[in-house]
Amino acid sequence: MNSDFRIIIQRIEKYFTRRRDTEYYLQVVNDQYDETYNFFINIRPRNQRMHSIPLHTVENYRLSYLEKLINKIMEQYQFSITYDGFVGLRxxxxxxxxxxRRHKDE
Known part of the structure; x- marks a missing residue:
């Protein structure tokens, strides 16, 4: 977990520039076909388009691992997180x- 955590945190630090009037949030996508979890940072300045930047692909396909990883990330950054592809999972x-529930683009 430490290598995935380090990679994600380093990339968040690179893109999280704390600009005024800019919304930042993380997106975690469950890729059921490749059995991976994909992390993105979404950046949306006011009155502009959103930019979605891939951060990392986690290949350890266990929800318990993902839960620990996200909890560790949230200790350092208090981002909002959206989840895609996790409908019905706990x-x-x-x-x-x-x-x-499903998002309109899923």
Missing amino acids: WPMNQELIQK
Whole structure:
């Protein structure tokens, strides 16, 4: 987990520039076909288009691993996180739904 965590944090630090009137949030995508989790940082300055920048692909395809990784990231950064491809799945530790309903682009 440490290598995935380090890579994601280093790339977040590179793109998280704390500009005024800019929205930053993370997106985690469940790629069921390749059995990977893809991390993106989405950056949207006010009145401009959103930029989605790939951060890292996690190849350890276990929800328990993903939950620990996200908790560790959230200790350092308090970003909002959107989840895609997780409809009906629950976190192993607290049994909360990860994604309640499909997004319109899924």
